[in-house]
Amino acid sequence: MKEYFILQLLHRQFTGQLEDADKTLLSDWVSQSPDNQAFSDSILRIWHASANYSPPVSFETRTESAFEKFKSAIQNEQPQAPVTKTMHVVSPKEPTASIRSLNPARWLTGIAAAAILTFGAYFLMQQDGNSSSFATLATIADQTQEIQLADESTVWVNEKSTIKYFDEVPSEDRRILLDGVAFFDVAPNGKPFIVETDNAFIRVLGTEFNVTATKDKTSVMVKEGKVELQPKLSNQKIILMENMTGVYEVPTKKLYRKKSKTYNGDSWMTGGFSFEDEKLSDVFEVLENHFNTDIYLKNLDLRDCEFTSPVYQDTKLEEVLDVMQIIYGFSYELKDGRYIIEDGSCGNN
Secondary structure, three states, X not given: OOHHHHHHHHHHHHOOOOOHHHHHHHHHHHHOOHHHHHHHHHHHHHHHHOOOOOOOOOOOOOOHHHHHHHHXXXXXOOOOOOXXXXXXXXXOOOOEEEEEOOOHHHHHHHHHHHHHHHHHHHHHHOEOOEOOOEEEEEOOOOOOEEEEOOOOOEEEEOOOOEEEEEOOOOOXXXXXXXXXEEEEEOOOOOOOEEEEOOOEEEEEOOOEEEEEEOOOEEEEEEEEOOEEEEEXXXXXXXXXXXXXXXXXXXXXXXXXEEEOOOOOOOHHHHOEEOOOOEEHHHHHHHHHHHHOOEEEEOOHHHOOOEEOOOOEEOOOHHHHHHHHHHXXXXXXXXXXXXXXXXXXXXXXX
């Protein structure tokens, strides 16, 4: 989950504005790891300690991109002996701030504290160069939500996803921030529509497409129209057309696209999916997204086997796997929340 979403939830919690759905989301995130708990506790201590705090200089809220650049600049520093350094902070008069080099594990906490104390809620809600206001929606397990945007575009947000969107027509780019899965039906109005994930940008003018955004990967499936996928901090980009999927993998820095005969990007929304001469590696990826589960293929020889199916509607995963089991002769079991597929061959096809 992106840092500024967590900061926003923490700020709402501290100010008594956190709704029940967001309380669940924040509680789930905090309980995921000791580091998350420590981060939350640190920010809470700083919040209480700053009850009478007022900034020594006047700052103008500018951009989330400035926050990203600021954070990136600090995180790219190499650890060294503590020294006092001067860095520029975005403001109308570009005042300077004296900052001590910190232990890398504490940099993010320091940045978060500065964000909450200095910029407050406005820092979390403003967008680069636009005067439009923004809203944030976070879905919990088994909850999906449809959003009608101010520009007449429509977004369907899948479960366990967080999206920040404009609630007035922006004066410049129409920009969305996404962590999770969402399907977009973009209304053309002459202004670029940009979906920003943790590691990539998706740019369009008018189209329908699905985005799956995680910390390690961004995947875009285009239903119609044209979409550009570009990793952050990179000049690489690919153009995607109808029934194309574009993928950016963070660990390998790999950017690629593939073509399908059928479109299943919105299957989690429609409840139906089908395949025509699709590789099993791609089929299992669709099934993972549709059923929100993990499928591990131990027999890598099965990856390039082709699979064709009728239209499945409101079908259980086990029913699909049972059909495939007959065709390819593999075995499968559900273990620790993951479906493990073993043995089998394409020769049975």
